[in-house]
Amino acid sequence: MACRPHSFCSFYFNGATFLGYAILAERNKLTTDLRGQKNFYFTDGLMEGTETIAFMFIVLIWPATYPWAAYLLVRRPFFTGAARMVRARQMFAAIRSDQT
DSSP states (O other): OTTHHHHHHHHHHHHHHHHHHHHHHHHTTOOOOBTBOOSSOOOOOSOOHHHHHHHHHHHHHOGGGHHHHHHHHHHHHHHHHHHHHHHHHHHHHHHHHHHO
16 A cells, blocks of 8 residues: 555654654653653644544444545644644743743
């Protein structure tokens, strides 16, 4: 299928931006107790685990929907990663300007 390389790329991109944001948060000593005490700084995103599980159920129940469902699923991690990069740039630029 033509969407396989794109799907791997979208998930790697999303994971890389997630980890990059967490690294920047740790370096800038960001903390939150919003969802309880954590050792890892989580950011919200459009693509979470629930959507992936829902995709798997949809494809297993209605296999003919795979091309359409995959098309939609692959775009969500790209959007989430791009949004996370914009958010990180805004947040850490503001922190950097406050520190100077």
